[in-house]
Amino acid sequence: MQRERWYKDMVFYQIWPRSFKDGDGDGMGDLWGVLEKLDYIKGLGCDGIWFSPIYPSPGADCGYDIADYMDIAPEFGGMEAFRKVLDGCHERGMKLIMDLVVNHTSDEHAWFQKSRQRIEPYSDYYIWRPAKPDGTLPNNWDSNFEGKAWTWDEVRGEYYLHLFAVKQPDLNMDNPLVREEVKKILRFWLDMGVDGFREDVITYISKKEGLSDDHLFPIYKGMPNYNHGPHIHEYLEEFKRDVFDHYDCFTLAEAPLVWPRQALKYIDEENGQLDMMIQFQCQCADCLFTDYLPTKFSLRRMKKAFSDWQYKLAGRAWNMLYIENHDHPRIISRYGSEKFWKESGKTLAVMYLLQQGTPFLYQGQEIGMLNWRPEDAEMYEDVQTRYNYAHSNLNKSPEKRLHKMWRSSRDSARTPVQWDDTENAGFTTGTPWFYVNDNYKTINVAAQEKDPDSILNFYRRTIKLRKALPVVRHGQYREHFRLDMRRYVYSREMEGQKLLVICSFSDRPVKMKIPAGFDLSRAELVLQTHKDAGDTLQPYESRVYLWNE
Numbered sequence: 139m140q141r142e143r144w145y146k147d148m149v150f151y152q153i154w155p156r157s158f159k160d161g162d163g164d165g166m167g168d169l170w171g172v173l174e175k176l177d178y179i180k181g182l183g184c185d186g187i188w189f190s191p192i193y194p195s196p197g198a199d200c201g202y203d204i205a206d207y208m209d210i211a212p213e214f215g216g217m218e219a220f221r222k223v224l225d226g227c228h229e230r231g232m233k234l235i236m237d238l239v240v241n242h243t244s245d246e247h248a249w250f251q252k253s254r255q256r257i258e259p260y261s262d263y264y265i266w267r268p269a270k271p272d273g274t275l276p277n278n279w280d281s282n283f284e285g286k287a288w289t290w291d292e293v294r295g296e297y298y299l300h301l302f303a304v305k306q307p308d309l310n311m312d313n314p315l316v317r318e319e320v321k322k323i324l325r326f327w328l329d330m331g332v333d334g335f336r337e338d339v340i341t342y343i344s345k346k347e348g349l350s351d352d353h354l355f356p357i358y359k360g361m362p363n364y365n366h367g368p369h370i371h372e373y374l375e376e377f378k379r380d381v382f383d384h385y386d387c388f389t390l391a392e393a394p395l396v397w398p399r400q401a402l403k404y405i406d407e408e409n410g411q412l413d414m415m416i417q418f419q420c421q422c423a424d425c426l427f428t429d430y431l432p433t434k435f436s437l438r439r440m441k442k443a444f445s446d447w448q449y450k451l452a453g454r455a456w457n458m459l460y461i462e463n464h465d466h467p468r469i470i471s472r473y474g475s476e477k478f479w480k481e482s483g484k485t486l487a488v489m490y491l492l493q494q495g496t497p498f499l500y501q502g503q504e505i506g507m508l509n510w511r512p513e514d515a516e517m518y519e520d521v522q523t524r525y526n527y528a529h530s531n532l533n534k535s536p537e538k539r540l541h542k543m544w545r546s547s548r549d550s551a552r553t554p555v556q557w558d559d560t561e562n563a564g565f566t567t568g569t570p571w572f573y574v575n576d577n578y579k580t581i582n583v584a585a586q587e588k589d590p591d592s593i594l595n596f597y598r599r600t601i602k603l604r605k606a607l608p609v610v611r612h613g614q615y616r617e618h619f620r621l622d623m624r625r626y627v628y629s630r631e632m633e634g635q636k637l638l639v640i641c642s643f644s645d646r647p648v649k650m651k652i653p654a655g656f657d658l659s660r661a662e663l664v665l666q667t668h669k670d671a672g673d674t675l676q677p678y679e680s681r682v683y684l685w686n687e
């Protein structure tokens with residue numbers, strides 16, 4: 139049966155709940171705060187919300203360590219607040235998707251507590267191994283966050299696998315009972331009315347049999363043995379067949395290392411098991427391999443990544459478009475320029491919002507929030523940042539080490555949303571759980587609401603334009619001047635409509651360059667970051683031209 143793929147016409151807003159808006163004054167963002175801001179989100183032109191985890195959790199990884207999948211954490215307002223938010227979304231014609239984190243649970247989840255005591259049927263819910271005969275770890279894998287991937291459990295007298303933090307033991311998805319639990323969780327939320335799921339590191343859930351040592355990867359050792367593992371498509375197909383096919387919902391899969399061709403095995407509209415994929419390539423134009431080996435931003439690398447996904451999914455699958463989320467530092471600080479804050483913030487918006495796919499905005503992105511700069515590494519909260527800081531670049535000066543963290547830490551983008559210029563940026567009336575970026579007096583929603591030329595209002599205009607033009611959903615994408623190191627130029631074309639997007643990524647004026655076959659005298663300039671549109675592009679200037687034929 140042909141599905142209605144309504145998500146293709148939408149724009150989503152990601153809420154990382156702790157830092158969005160505090161509604162009850164305890165210093166922690168919550169669903170009461172979200173309820174207050176639903177009209178704001180809708181007013182951006184967003185049609186849906188993705189919630190990073192809001193389930194009960196000890197918070198070792200800010201909610202990505204779940205202790206109970208079928209409840210809402212009391213600090214976020216519990217089920218009562220959640221139902222109000224869900225209804226509030228639906229009344230406004232908005233969708234709501236949840237984060238499904240089933241590669242691992244919290245070690246405080248009841249399943250793990252029973253599993254470590256070998257209480258049936260839970261004893262095989264996780265991946266337990268004895269030490270090797272010589273007393274060493276079961277294999278040489280690294281965890282993604284905290285040293286080696288194995289921790290000894292005194293109660294069970296065995297090691298358990300954790301691909302992330304020590305407090306995030308991996309589930310054993312090869313156990314059919316675990317897969318049944320996942321289906322129960324999915325049905326629970328779908329029956330309540332949620333509209334889909336973002337699936338956390340879902341490509342990791344099937345580990346290669348034998349869990350043998352990895353001699354291939356220099357870092358993240360073990361990854362070839364669990365990313366895109368042997369039964370991944372089978373398990374995803376099972377979830378689709380048994381659950382998703384029976385609901386009007388969509389799925390968005392997070393995939394840390396994936397190329398377009400491989401992605402098609404998951405999201406091809408003919409026979410994929412999922413709908414969209416969060417890939418990291420577009421996020422790695424300033425890093426080698428991952429965010430945590432920062433290098434210089436390369437516009438060419440960024441263009442290549444965006445174009446590859448545009449070209450290779452065209453007609454077969456649908457892109458998920460994003461430039462920020464809770465796992466990456468702020469985009470202006472990375473791909474743009476803090477000096478040309480407003481200009482580069484707008485250009486980054488145009489650059490991705492007019493491509494083919496479903497765009498996601500991360501809270502605060504729409505006002506151009508910048509990386510937070512702590513004075514002391516002790517101020518970082520994030521488990522991964524703290525581990526990286528303690529173990530890397532030890533021979534560098536304290537200033538250099540802090541600077542590296544500023545560039546790469548997830549906490550750079552996890553400070554409270556800056557709503558206004560009052561105390562704590564209007565985020566809470568209490569004591570905020572985390573630091574507020576000092577720049578909130580100048581960068582905040584209230585100030586930008588009043589300014590027609592603000593980044594916030596520019597996002598609104600760009601999203602409105604996106605929705606008004608069929609060519610943005612349907613048009614063929616083409617990149618021009620591929621080797622150009624200062625400009626990103628692409629077009630979108632369909633019968634009767636054509637769009638040309640020109641973005642400068644230079645901090646100096648550069649000449650306008652128009653690809654052959656685009657006659658500007660017959661075009662309408664439908665969007666621009668700067669007032670005058672001459673022969674020169676000002677630093678970080680963007681223009682969008684439209685032809686209706």
Ligand code: NOJ
Nearest residue numbers: 199202239302338339465
């Ligand atoms: C990916 C999530 O986006 C990230 O925030 C989390 O820490 C890891 N998966 C582990 O769940």
